[in-house]
Amino acid sequence: MIIKEIPSRWIQREGLRLDVGPYKTGAIEAKYKLESLTVTKNPVVNVTKDGIKGIIHAGRLKRVWVNEPDHGYPFLTTTNIHISSLEKIRYIANSIVAGKQNLLVKRDWILITRSGTIGRLAYCRPDMDDFACTEDVMRVVADESKIDSGYLYAFLSSTYGVQQIIAGTYGAIIQHIEPEHVKGIPVPRFATEKESIIGKKIKLAAQKRADSSLLMKKAGGIINDKFSFPHKLALSHRMFTHSSASSRLVQKRMDSTYHDDIAQKSDSLIEQTGTRETLGQLGVKALERNRMKQLFAEQEYGVPFYTSGEIFRADVTPERYLLKKALKDSLDWQTLEQDILIARSGQVGGIIGTGVWADSRFNNTCVSPHVLRLRCENSEVDPGYLYAFLCCTDVGYRQLIRGAAGSSVPFLSVTDILSIKLPRLPTEKELEIGEMVREAGKLAAQAQYIEKEAIKMVEVAIEAAAPKH
Structure with a gap:
C-alpha cells in the first residue's frame, strides 16, 4: 500500500479531482514546479502558433495485412515504436493508407502511446520515416522554426514531461489519453543555444539507432549474397x-x-x-x-x-x-x-x-x-x-x-x-x-547514452530555474 499526504488546496485547484493517480505519481507536484519556473513557458498546443504544428490522433483504421512490401507500408504498433530492429514488423495494405496520410509518421515527429500502457514516448528515427502507425499512438509535430523537436521530445521524456502526460489518464480497465490532455502542458523555454544542444543530441541518438539497424541489415545481406x-x-x-x-x-x-x-x-x-x-x-x-x-x-x-x-x-x-x-x-x-x-x-x-x-x-x-x-x-x-x-x-x-x-x-x-x-x-x-555487428552494438549503446544525457540536461535546467525555498 502506498500512503501519501497532500495539501487540500491541491485537490481544490484540480477541480476536486479525487482519483489518486496524479497525486501518487507526483504529476501534480511536477505541474506546480513547472508553473513556478522563472523562465518562459508555452503550453504545447498554443505553441501551434508558437512552435507546434499539431497533435495528431490518426483515428481508427481497419487492419488488412499483406506479405509483400510492394503492396503495403511497414506498420508500427505501440510496442515496436520502441524496439531496436524494425526488420520483422508487419505490413498494412496500401489501400488502407490511401487517402489517410495521418496514418504515416515522419522523421523527427514525437510519438506518444495513448492507450493501454500510456505515456511511453519515442522519437521518430530516420528509418521510421513514412511508416504507417497505429491509432493508439499520438503524433506531436513541432514547428522547427519555433521550437526544436529534439528539445521538445527531451522535455516530454523527462520526469516533468512524462508526469504531465500521464496525469490526463482516464479509463478504469483500458486507460487512454487524448490530444486535449497533452495540449495544455507548459513547456519551459531556455536559451536558444541550450535548446539547440539538447535537440541535436536527441537527433544524433535517433541517427545512431538508424545506423545501427542498417549495419545489422548489411551484415546479414553480405552473408546472403556470399551464399x-x-x-x-x-x-x-x-x-x-x-x-x-x-x-x-x-x-x-x-x-x-x-x-x-x-x-x-x-x-x-x-x-x-x-x-x-x-x-x-x-x-x-x-x-x-x-x-x-x-x-x-x-x-x-x-x-x-x-x-x-x-x-x-x-x-x-x-x-x-x-x-x-x-x-x-x-x-x-x-x-x-x-x-x-x-x-x-x-x-x-x-x-x-x-x-x-x-x-x-x-x-x-x-x-x-x-x-x-x-x-x-x-x-x-x-x-x-x-x-x-x-x-x-x-x-x-x-x-x-x-x-x-x-x-x-x-x-x-x-x-x-x-x-x-x-x-x-x-x-x-x-x-x-563480426566487426560490423560489434560496431552496430556500440552505436545502439551510444544512442541510449546520448538520449539520456539530453533528458538529464532538461531536468537539471528545470531544477536550476525553480525558485529555491
Whole structure:
C-alpha cells in the first residue's frame, strides 16, 4: 500500500479531482514546479502558433495485412515504436493508407502511446520515416522554426514531461489519453543555444539507432549474397503446403513443421554451402537459466533483470533488479557482452527465435529463463558472424524457429539450436562481418547514452530555474 499526504488546496485547484493517480505519481507536484519556473513557458498546443504544428490522433483504421512490401507500408504498433530492429514488423495494405496520410509518421515527429500502457514516448528515427502507425499512438509535430523537436521530445521524456502526460489518464480497465490532455502542458523555454544542444543530441541518438539497424541489415545481406541465400525465404512464418521427408529424418522429430517445405529449403541451402559442422561441434555454448522464484530488490541489492520482451527495446534500461542473494555464487545467470540472446518461447511468428546482440548495456545483467544465451568464448566462431547468420538472415531464422515444440506456448530446445550447421566464410570475411555487428552494438549503446544525457540536461535546467525555498 502506498500512503501519501497532500495539501487540500491541491485537490481544490484540480477541480476536486479525487482519483489518486496524479497525486501518487507526483504529476501534480511536477505541474506546480513547472508553473513556478522563472523562465518562459508555452503550453504545447498554443505553441501551434508558437512552435507546434499539431497533435495528431490518426483515428481508427481497419487492419488488412499483406506479405509483400510492394503492396503495403511497414506498420508500427505501440510496442515496436520502441524496439531496436524494425526488420520483422508487419505490413498494412496500401489501400488502407490511401487517402489517410495521418496514418504515416515522419522523421523527427514525437510519438506518444495513448492507450493501454500510456505515456511511453519515442522519437521518430530516420528509418521510421513514412511508416504507417497505429491509432493508439499520438503524433506531436513541432514547428522547427519555433521550437526544436529534439528539445521538445527531451522535455516530454523527462520526469516533468512524462508526469504531465500521464496525469490526463482516464479509463478504469483500458486507460487512454487524448490530444486535449497533452495540449495544455507548459513547456519551459531556455536559451536558444541550450535548446539547440539538447535537440541535436536527441537527433544524433535517433541517427545512431538508424545506423545501427542498417549495419545489422548489411551484415546479414553480405552473408546472403556470399551464399546466394534469398533475402526472404518465406512470406510468412509458416507456409501451409505439403511436403515429404525421409523416414530417417522423422525418427527423432515427427512434428510436421520441423520437416515442412520451408525447413527443408533452409536445410538444402545450407548443405549447398558445403558446411558440415554444427554449432555444438564448433564449441558454441548454449546457456539456459533454471527456473527459480524471482525475488526483486532495490537497485543497490540487485542485478539488472530483463524479460524476453524487454531485451528488444531500443532503450535497454532495467525496470527491475533481481535480488543478488537469490542468485547465490553461481554465474549461470550472468549475461556477458557479445553473448547472443535468443527468445526461446512464445508464438511462432512472434518473438520466438528472434535474437539480440548483447552490447555493453547487457554486460553482467540477468535475463529471463525464456531467453537463451549463445556464447562463443573459446569456440572457433566469431560471435558477431554467428549473430549475423542466425539473426540477420532469413535462412538462419528459419533454422531456429523450425525447432519450436509445444502446442500452447512453443519453445526452443538447446539440443536443436546446437545442432544447427553454420555456413563458413574465410576467416577475414567472418571477422569483417563480426566487426560490423560489434560496431552496430556500440552505436545502439551510444544512442541510449546520448538520449539520456539530453533528458538529464532538461531536468537539471528545470531544477536550476525553480525558485529555491
